[in-house]
Amino acid sequence: MEGRELQAPVKASRMVMVTRVESFSAAHQLHSNCLNAEENKRIYGKCNNPNGHGHNYKVEVTVRGEVNPLTGMVINITELKEHMQEAIIKPLDHKNLDKDVPYFTNVVRGTRAGTQMTSNRHPALPGWGSVDF
Numbered sequence: 633m634e635g636r637e638l639q640a641p642v643k644a645s646r647m648v649m650v651t652r653v654e655s656f657s658a659a660h661q662l663h664s665n666c667l668n669a670e671e672n673k674r675i676y677g678k679c680n681n682p683n684g685h686g687h688n689y690k691v692e693v694t695v696r697g698e699v700n701p702l703t704g705m706v707i708n709i710t711e712l713k714e715h716m717q718e719a720i721i722k723p724l725d726h727k728n729l730d731k732d733v734p735y736f737t738n739v740v741r742g743t744r745a746g747t748q749m750t751s752n753r754h755p756a757l758p759g760w761g762s763v764d765f
Contacts, residue, residue, distance in 0.1 A: 648706045651694040654716050656725035659684040660736070684728060691720055 661684040662676035672680045679685060693716055697706040729736045 646699045647696060648699050649694050649696045650706050650709065650712070651692055652709060652712050652716060653690060653692050654713075654721055655688060655690050656721050657686060657688050658724050658727050658729050659686040660729040661685070663730075684730065689724075691716070693720075 661681060662679040663672050664675075667675065693712065695707050695712060699706055724733060727733055
């Protein structure tokens with residue numbers, strides 16, 4: 633084609649999301665320090681038991697980024713697993729969230745608390761910015 637300059641092909645960046653799922657078990661008590669004992673018992677019922685009750689939790693962490701052309705990965709899934717173990721599983725697995733995890737000291741520990749925790753951003757992956765979980 634006369635009159636047209638040849639150009640090197642533009643390589644489109646590929647954004648990819650990688651999700652890893654882990655699970656852990658923990659106990660807690662539904663209780664509000666803003667309520668008296670009778671109100672807590674009336675509102676939360678058997679879940680206000682001072683000894684607490686347990687749950688199995690599922691955590692999904694999604695990392696989004698461009699594929700590294702040298703490795704073909706956004707992140708090494710083994711590294712993601714290690715970071716999740718350090719940032720989430722070790723601090724929470726088989727713990728009493730009320731007594732063993734400072735984050736929950738003054739938070740009503742129900743579904744809403746889980747939502748608050750998952751909306752926190754943690755610098756869990758060095759060089760990767762922050763991770764939402």
